[in-house]
Amino acid sequence: MTFTFDGRPVPTDGRRTIAAALLAAGIRSWRRTRVGARPRGIFCGIGICFDCLVRVNGTPSQRACLVVARPGDVVETHDDGGPRP
Ligand code: FES
Secondary structure, three states: OEEEEOOEEEEOOOOOEHHHHHHHOOOOOOEEOOOOOOEEOOOOOOOOOOOOEEEEOOEEEEEOOOOEOOOOOEEEEEEOOOOOO
């Protein structure tokens, strides 16, 4: 079972979070900051910091540390839309 992250298949068991699945696949960042486009991934891991935002099935600002990675989901890098360096 897989979901896609920026078009790349990522394994999931249908129970782990998107952050857990991405980390298990060796992917450590999935958001870029508005200022400086700095990479961000997981920080607190418990839904507090909002560092881990991703776009899931077209819905922006989903916390990867809380949302379960379901088979077939389309997960994309969350770009805050700021100026690029
Ligand atoms: S890592 Fe902090 S909210 Fe997800």
